[in-house]
Amino acid sequence: MxxxxxxxQCLGCREMKAKRELIxxxxxxxxxxxxxxxxxxxxxxxxxxxxxxxxxxxRKSKALERAFSTPIPPEVYEALEAQMEAPHx
Numbered sequence: 886m887x888x889x890x891x892x893x894q895c896l897g898c899r900e901m902k903a904k905r906e907l908i909x910x911x912x913x914x915x916x917x918x919x920x921x922x923x924x925x926x927x928x929x930x931x932x933x934x935x936x937x938x939x940x941x942x943x944r945k946s947k948a949l950e951r952a953f954s955t956p957i958p959p960e961v962y963e964a965l966e967a968q969m970e971a972p973h974x
Contacts (some may be wrong), residue, residue, distance in 0.1 A: 895957065896948035897939025907932040912953045918961050920968045929953060937966055956972040 887920040891904040913928040922928070931952035933939050943949055946961050 895934045895939055895943075896946075896952060897933055897936075897942035900934075901965055902934070906934075908935050908969065910952075911951060912955070916955070916959060918949075918965075922964055930943070935969065937969055940965060940969060954957070 892901045893904045893907055894901050895907060896910075904924070909924050909926075909930045909932055910918065911921045911926045911928045911930050913926065919926070924930075928953075932948060933943055940958050942960070949957050
């Protein structure tokens with residue numbers, strides 16, 4: 886029997902994709918929001934495609950605000966965009 890692949894929905898394009906193909910945006914228990922490339926950080930997670938266009942769509946539709954039930958300051962989005970453009974390990 887083949888192993889089940891966990892699926893998640895991108896907040897930007899709203900497409901269902903394999904969890905490994907997406908980048909997890911996480912709100913830690915302290916309220917800090919960051920990108921989680923490994924999917925291991927503790928906290929509430931939401932998923933976005935690894936493209937700046939999907940992050941921009943999610944920002945425009947306030948999808949992250951709804952997912953985390955908290956207002957998100959613009960500098961957090963800028964930090965997320967910078968993290969997305971930087972090479973990650």
